[in-house]
Amino acid sequence: MMKNTASINPLENEAIYIFREVAAQFERPVLLFSGGKDSITLVRLAQKAFYPAKIPFPLMHIDTGHNFPETIEFRDRLVKELDLELIVRNVQDSINEGKVKEESGKYASRNVLQTTTLLDAIEEFKFDACIGGARRDEEKARAKERIFSVRDDFGQWDEKNQRPELFDMLNGQIELGQNVRVFPISNWTELDVWSYIQKEQIEIPSIYFAHTRATFLRDGLIWSADDAVVYREKDEEVEERVVRFRTVGDMSCTAAVLSGASDINTVVQEIRDSTISERGARIDDKRSEAAMEKRKQQGYF
C-alpha cells in the first residue's frame, strides 16, 4: 500500500519553498497577477505554501485596459473567493499622465507600456519583492533568469552580471530602492503548468478553452475581431472560427489557435502533441529576436 506522504512533485515542492523564502526574507512582497494560467497557478502554490494561514501579501494587476473581459471577471471572482487583497494599477492612467505614449498603427500594443506603470507601482507601494509567473522555457532570454533576480533602482536587469544561485539557497539581500523579481515556477514547462492545473482541478478563465469567436487572419496568426482594441484593416476579413487562447496577455498582442479542446483533459493532450511553442502566438516577441531581453533590461516582468 502507498504510504500517506506529502507531495513528491519536485517542481511543486520547489515553488512552495520559494514562496516561503519570499515571505521570510522580504518586508513588502507582491504577487504580480495577470489573470493568466501561470499567475493562477502561482496563487494555488501560494495557498499551499501558507495554509492554514492566508497568503501574506497582496496581488497586483497591471491592467492594460485591453484585457479579455473573461480574464477580469475571473480575477475579481478569484480574489473574492479566496479573500485576497488586490491592487490594480492602470496603463491608461500612465498614458493620461503623459508618462507613456500610446502606440499607433497596425501592431500597436500596450504590452511595452506596462513597464512604466509597473515600476511606478513598485515605487508607490515600496514593494521589495515582485513575484511573477515567468518560466525559463518560455523564451531564450528568460532561460537565463535567476529565481531571485535583482533589479536596480531603475527596475533594470543587468543580465551579464547576475548573482550566482547555488543549491537551494536564495540570497534576497538588497539595498533600499532595489527590488527582487521572484520566479517560483522558473523550472516548469508549459506542459508542467497544464498538467498541474489538470491534477489540482484549478479553475481558469473560459478563453483557454475552445469557443466560437469572430476572428481575422494576419501574418498567419488568428486575431480576435470582437473588440475595438485590436486594429484591423478593411481588407482583413472577419470569420467565425472555433479557437482557444494558449496564453493570455494583452488582447492586442495575443493570437488565438484553432482548437476543439473544450476541457482541461483535451487541452493537456493538445499541448502534449503540439509542435509550436506558446510564445509563437505572441506578436510581442516577434518584433525582434532580442525583444524579450530588451524589455527585461528596462524592467518588464
Next chain:
Amino acid sequence: MDVLKIATAGSVDDGKSTLIGRLLYDTKSLTSDKLEAIETKSRQLGYDYLDFSLATDGLVAEREQGITIDVAHIYFSTVNKSYIIADTPGHVEYTRNMVTGASTSQAAIVLIDARKGVIEQTNRHFFINNLLRIKTVIVAINKMDLVDFSEEKYNAIKSDFEALMSKRDYQNQNISFVPVSALKGDNVVNRSENTPWYDGETLLENLEGINNEDIYNVGTPRFPVQYVIRPKTEEFHDFRGYAGKVYGGELSVGDDVVVLPSQTKSKIKEIHFYDKKVETASRRSSVLITLEDDVNISRGDMIVKENDLPTVDKQFTATISWMDSQDLTAGKKYVVQHGVNKVLAKVDQIHHKINPDYSGIDEAVNALSMNDIATVSFKLNKPIFYDAFKSHRTNGSFILIDSQSNNTVGAGFIQ
C-alpha cells in the same frame, strides 16, 4: 515524473550548446517556431548547417560573440523523465557559473574536443564535478566527425581521462564515455553508423538510465525551519506550524526530535501538506510540521531526529569556491547563509589554495581572487548546525554574502 538536472562542462567551443540543441532536436523537443528561428539565423550567419547553439545562447551578446556567458536552463522530456540541462559557459573566467550550474545538478556531461583531447579545462571541470560530488558523469568525446571517427583517438582520450579519475577523492562516481558528434548527431540520440567499434550506450540512453533515487543521501533527515505559520483565525486559533523542506531522509508523525539550537526535545505531532494531514514527509518535500510541545522556534532553527544530531559549532573549515572580483583575505567578515540560516562569519585562516588540476601542489596564499578554490576556516558569531558536505549535500554547503554589496561572493563545502 522524475526530474533530472544535468550540468554541462567543457572548454569554450567544445560544443556544449550545440550538443544541447542536438538533444532537443533529435528528441523532437524543438517546436517548429523555435526551429524556424534557428534556420533563419543560421542562414543569416552563412552556415550550410543548422547551428543548434542558437537554441540556447539567449543573450544578444552571446549570439554576437558566439559564446555562452551565463547559465541557461533548457527543458526537454522523454516518456521516462523530465530533464533540465544547465548550459554553462566554458571560459576560465566563468568558472563560478560552472560551480553554480553544477550545484543544482545531479549529473554532468563533460565535453572533450576529440582533436584536442584532455586539456587543463577538462581537469578543472572534472575537479569541480568531483568537488560537488556529482554522482554521474558522462564524458562526451565530441567532434568525432573531425577525427574520422577514429577508435584510436577515442581510446587515447579515454585513457587520459581515466588517469585523472585515479586522482580524485570522490571515488564513488559513475563515469561513462560516449563518442559523439553534436553537430552531425552521432550517438547523441541516434546510434551512429560511423562508430561500428563502439557498442556502448548513446548519450540519451545513458541519461535515461540514471536513477534519481541514488542521488540524494538517505537516512539523515534535516528540517531547517523556513517560516513559522500562525494563522490566528478562529478555526486555527492556537495553531503554530513550522514550514520547511525536508532534506536527507524522511520525517514521520511520532518521531522523537530535537530542536536546535535550544536542544529542546519534542515529538512530531502532525505533518501538513496544504489542507491534508500526512503521516510521512518524504525527502525534499515542502511541508508544515507541528510539535507536541510548546517550543520557541524561529526561522533558521533546525528540527532533527533525536538520535541523529548534526555538528553544532561556532567554527568550521570548508572548501571555498570564490566568485567575487574583490579578494577574500583573512580577517574579512561575511554573512554565511547556511540553508535558510544566516550568521556573521570572520575568515580565520586561508590554509591553502587548491589547484583544480590534480597536480597536488597546494599553494599557501594570503588572498583568494575570483575563480580560486581553497581551504578556509571561519569563526562565527553564532553556532550553526552542519554536516560534512561529503555526507550531506544540503546541510554541508553554504554561500558567502558580502554585506556591503549584498552579492553572493562564494560557495562553500564544509569539511
